[in-house]
Amino acid sequence: MNTTPAAAPYVEPWLHGARAEVPAVGRAVLHALDLALDDLSKWTEGLTDAEVHAEPLGLTSVGFHLRHIARSTDRLLSYAEGKQLSAEQLTSLKAESAGEETLAELLAEVEASFSNAAERVRVLATANFDTVRGVGRKQLPTSIGGALIHVADHTQRHVGQVVTTAKVLKALRS
Numbered sequence: 001m002n003t004t005p006a007a008a009p010y011v012e013p014w015l016h017g018a019r020a021e022v023p024a025v026g027r028a029v030l031h032a033l034d035l036a037l038d039d040l041s042k043w044t045e046g047l048t049d050a051e052v053h054a055e056p057l058g059l060t061s062v063g064f065h066l067r068h069i070a071r072s073t074d075r076l077l078s079y080a081e082g083k084q085l086s087a088e089q090l091t092s093l094k095a096e097s098a099g100e101e102t103l104a105e106l107l108a109e110v111e112a113s114f115s116n117a118a119e120r121v122r123v124l125a126t127a128n129f130d131t132v133r134g135v136g137r138k139q140l141p142t143s144i145g146g147a148l149i150h151v152a153d154h155t156q157r158h159v160g161q162v163v164t165t166a167k168v169l170k171a172l173r174s
Contacts, residue, residue: 012035013035022121025129026122027125029148036069036110037110039163044103044166052066062169065159067096070106070110071113079134079142080144080147080148121148121151125148128144130145
């Protein structure tokens with residue numbers, strides 16, 4: 001007879017009842033970031049640093065997506081705050097395609113970005129979501145709410161690409 005306790009079933013962040021102090025839209029964005037970090041950790045587990053930078057079957061590397069998730073979150077929140085990108089953010093954007101960081105370093109960058117984002121989202125979650133904001137040099141129109149929702153949407157889109165690429169990498173080992 002197996003006496004090892006069964007692992008508790010995974011419960012997605014939005015079902016934890018957490019972050020009740022944050023208004024609903026901000027809470028949903030934070031839950032999306034929590035879920036993203038859970039998925040990134042789970043699906044990249046066991047990848048070698050070389051695999052993180054590989055482009056199997058022409059897919060974009062896991063490394064690019066991890067850098068992009070972290071850095072685009074920062075940029076999108078700057079727009080939501082009504083700011084233009086700083087020189088540092090623009091330099092970081094240009095360097096997003098290349099890098100040789102380890103998986104641990106990339107995941108740490110995502111974690112740090114999400115930690116910073118949590119504080120910014122908490123502040124923005126109390127704002128009027130219809131407040132107009134401009135994106136990029138052309139100041140394409142959005143709103144605080146639109147930018148916040150896009151943080152969650154954009155992050156999840158790239159997490160899906162990380163999951164797909166990681167699955168392909170692991171399958172190619174066989």
